[in-house]
Amino acid sequence: MTSARAPEDFIAGGILHDSGRSEPCTIYVKDGLATIETGEPERGIPYADFIVDMVNAHTHCADYGLKVPPGLSLEKLVAPPEGLKHRYLSGLDQESLKDNMVRFDRASASYGAASFIDFREGGLQGCRLLRECSEDAIILGRPISKEFDPEEVAGILEVADGIGLPSISDMDHGYIEAVADAVRDSRKIFAIHASERIREDIDFILSLDPAFVVHMCEATRDDMDKCAEAEVPVVVCPSSNRYFGKETPIRDLLDSGVDIAIGTDNGMLCEPDLVTESKLLADILAGQGGAPEDTLGRLSNFSSKLLYRTKRIKCKVNGGYLTVVPGEGDATLPGGRNAPFRVRIESR
Ligand SMILES: [Zn+2]
Known part of the structure; x- marks a missing residue:
């Protein structure tokens, strides 16, 4: 790099x-x-x-060292705790994890991003490691305890810029609400994957007041209208979706007035190359009959949108x-x- x-x-x-x-x-x-x-x-x-201030709006940096075979399903690859990715991560020692993070951080910078928003696995320790390895990362941690543990969440929020959760299908709703409340109280970022594999209850998701949601591949037009109404941006990850044979209805999102941003998702699936990702987004949009648009301009948009959505937050994009x-x-x-x-x- x-x-x-x-x-x-x-x-x-x-x-x-x-x-x-x-x-x-x-x-x-x-x-x-x-x-x-x-x-x-x-x-x-x-x-x-x-x-x-180009921001890669969704990443998972720690699996950057994993080479994945083509054609695995979402469950086989990323579902916790048995998916290939989680077995890979739990088998890595600390030095190897850090090595992946450092290499990802350098790659992200070399492709020109000012900052990347990482959904960090591995609880408090995972957040600490990335903080040591990267100045560019905006870190959204993920608790590892099965029950809501206020101390664990408070510890993560001391180190991280917020919390990013897998999805409402993977976790108990009461647990998710408790986490979202704690994040709101701390004035940090709460974000969550939404409707990636299956359609999920957008009313519940929006009730958590997320700063943004990620994916929305299986969302209906009605779900998108609700996001637009609530002014919750959607982060789209075209390469990652394509690996799983999915495609976010980008044209519908734009038609419904949702603000979209672009992320490269798991480091094991593609390079953190946001400019290439934005070209893929433009191609997909064209394939969906959408009007050609200024996707490079879109890359400049998210840091300001994020700061607007989270104007109470203490973190700042590494601008x-x-x-x-x-x-x-x-x-x-x-x-x-x-x-x-x-x-x-x-x-x-
Ligand atoms: Zn993700």
């Missing part, structure tokens, strides 16, 4: 995507720091798209990064770079 090194100095013009808005700009990068000037760029300089997405066929950035990378924003 190469992104840790500062890019050479360069000037490029193109479109700046920030909090869902897009406008022309020129970027001056010196000593690895970018200065942004909005307005029409000069002609003849390299072209790129620039995304402010201040600009993701540079070189124009196709344009190899005139330093070193002929044509893959996305990130630079720190100095001023604007």
Whole structure:
């Protein structure tokens, strides 16, 4: 992974995507720091798209070292505790877990993301490990006790930015409500997977006041309208869904007015390459008869949406990064770079 090194100095013009808005700009990068000037760029300089604070909205980093055979079902692969992934994780020693996390963190940065929101397995210890391994991670922990344990949840919330749960089908409703209440009281992020394998009760899910939900592959239009009404964004993970033979009805989500963000989900299924993931989302949307849309712009949207949804929270997106997405066929950035990378924003 190469992104840790500062890019050479360069000037490029193109479109700046920030909090869902897009406008022309020129970027001056010196000593690895970018200065942004909005307005029409000069002609003849390299072209790129620039995304402010690009957030990978859903990841599981610890299984980055697992190679999975094609065609496993959701239950066989990710259902706790017997799915292949959970057997793999419980068989790893601490150093190997950390190694996966560090490698994932570097990969995420090398693909240009400012930050990634990780649904962290392994209770309090799992959260601690990732905190040690990554500055970019927004950590949503998961309790391991079978019964609601206020002390365990409080401990997780001290280290993590919130809690991310598997799904309402995997757990007792009273337990989930108790966790959601504790997260709300602590003013942190509560999020949950929703309607991935089967349709789930959206009224119950929304009653938990989640900051966002993940997947909604099996949701009905009515479920989506309710999310839009409650202003709860949906994180879509196209590659992961595709592995399981699923497809989120992205066009319906957009038609119903839901804010969507993009995540790369399990590290074992695909690289944390958000720009490629956004292209897949555009392809799926086109296949569903949706209008072509500015998916790169969408990548700039989530950090502001998340902060809006959770304005009481204490955590902050590890911001201040600009993701540079070189124009196709344009190899005139330093070193002929044509893959996305990130630079720190100095001023604007
Ligand atoms: Zn997930």
